[in-house]
Amino acid sequence: LQLEQDLRQALKSNEIVPFYQPQVCARSGRIVGVEALVRWLPLKGGIIPPDEFIPIAEETGLINELGRLVLEQGCYQAKQWLDSGHSVRMAINVSAHQFRQHDFTQTVAQVLEQSQLPPSLLELELTESVIMSDAEENIARLVELKSLGVSLAVDDFGTGYSSLSYLKRFPIDILKIDRSFMCDVNSALDDVAIVEAILALAESLKLGVIAEGIEYTSQIAILKSSNELLLQGYLFSRPVAAEYIGPLLSQNF
Numbered sequence: 001l002q003l004e005q006d007l008r009q010a011l012k013s014n015e016i017v018p019f020y021q022p023q024v025c026a027r028s029g030r031i032v033g034v035e036a037l038v039r040w041l042p043l044k045g046g047i048i049p050p051d052e053f054i055p056i057a058e059e060t061g062l063i064n065e066l067g068r069l070v071l072e073q074g075c076y077q078a079k080q081w082l083d084s085g086h087s088v089r090m091a092i093n094v095s096a097h098q099f100r101q102h103d104f105t106q107t108v109a110q111v112l113e114q115s116q117l118p119p120s121l122l123e124l125e126l127t128e129s130v131i132m133s134d135a136e137e138n139i140a141r142l143v144e145l146k147s148l149g150v151s152l153a154v155d156d157f158g159t160g161y162s163s164l165s166y167l168k169r170f171p172i173d174i175l176k177i178d179r180s181f182m183c184d185v186n187s188a189l190d191d192v193a194i195v196e197a198i199l200a201l202a203e204s205l206k207l208g209v210i211a212e213g214i215e216y217t218s219q220i221a222i223l224k225s226s227n228e229l230l231l232q233g234y235l236f237s238r239p240v241a242a243e244y245i246g247p248l249l250s251q252n253f
């Protein structure tokens with residue numbers, strides 16, 4: 001309860017800020033996107049990771065306010081980078097609670113309008129479990145969101161237990177291969193097989209792929225894909241404050 005009050009206060013006093021982690025195009029070595037990963041920076045110092053407050057935000061409904069804040073800041077930030085000559089797609093994590101709000105699509109439309117960010121530069125990340133929770137109702141919601149012109153990505157792909165047939169029926173653009181499959185790509189042949197299967201699946205369904213958790217160059221070698229492939233992980237950068245992203249945008253990785 002104390003934590004809930006603290007979080008409520010933190011939202012008001014700008015202690016909740018998105019950090020950003022680069023997504024690098026495997027072909028060009030350029031940063032073409034970032035994922036917004038929220039942080040709590042208490043005034044007294046330190047840094048609280050999302051695992052310690054997102055669950056409370058979810059339970060108390062504060063996730064809607066928090067989610068809107070991250071969406072707004074992310075869109076305004078991406079617009080700033082665009083205005084400075086860097087086209088960077090902003091990926092925003094959407095929680096189950098947010099996705100189920102009846103006015104979620106309107107909120108996204110509003111934020112796009114206010115920030116003047118081209119919708120093609122916004123990507124919404126949804127987990128498999130959120131998407132599959134109520135498949136029929138969710139298709140309508142996804143179609144609604146797609147009609148705004150944004151991209152839709154499946155986060156933590158491969159960790160759910162859902163049937164793959166939804167990928168054909170749902171207006172999904174991108175699969176994010178969960179980092180658990182990238183961990184020991186050198187040693188674990190099973191993981192290599194899974195990654196290869198996901199790449200083949202994405203290729204035949206014409207979906208983009210983002211490989212998460214890239215920490216070593218050796219992990220990139222097995223990622224052979226003819227589709228657009230993006231790489232995300234500590235090898236390139238940890239999630240960092242916006243000011244640290246700017247200089248990276250001119251860099252070749």
Ligand code: G
Nearest residue numbers: 036037038049050051054070093094095239
């Ligand atoms: O960033 P790590 O950096 O520790 O993030 C931990 C978890 O918190 C991840 O599962 C991530 O999806 C989630 N998360 C980070 N930022 C947000 C956010 O803005 N909204 C939601 N719903 N989840 C987030």
Ligand code: G
Nearest residue numbers: 037093155156213214215232233234235239
């Ligand atoms: O659940 P989601 O995929 O949204 O969250 C991504 C999580 O993975 C965040 O906590 C982020 O900080 C973390 N992360 C990003 N890159 C790496 C990496 O290279 N290695 C590890 N172990 N974690 C990473």
Ligand code: MN
Nearest residue numbers: 035093125155
């Ligand atoms: Mn994510």
Ligand code: NA
Nearest residue numbers: 155156178212
């Ligand atoms: Na993920």
